[in-house]
Amino acid sequence: MKNRLEQIRKDNEITQSQLADKLEVSRQTIGSLENGRYNPSIVLAFKIAKFFNLSIEDIFIYEEEVNNEN
Numbered sequence: 001m002k003n004r005l006e007q008i009r010k011d012n013e014i015t016q017s018q019l020a021d022k023l024e025v026s027r028q029t030i031g032s033l034e035n036g037r038y039n040p041s042i043v044l045a046f047k048i049a050k051f052f053n054l055s056i057e058d059i060f061i062y063e064e065e066v067n068n069e070n
Contacts, residue, residue: 006034
């Protein structure tokens with residue numbers, strides 16, 4: 001799942017560590033989210049959206065996998 005978390009965080013002048021503290025997760029979790037190595041739980045996605053006063057869809061971009069088999 002792609003996301004705009006890094007850009008939104010930087011636009012709000014918040015470090016990964018500051019965001020991690022506010023969301024009660026590790027800085028590594030924030031880094032992994034931003035790099036697309038980790039998809040958040042629905043609870044964490046809601047916490048992030050609420051923190052930035054955005055909808056989940058404003059931050060996380062869901063792309064369905066295309067199956068080319070007939």
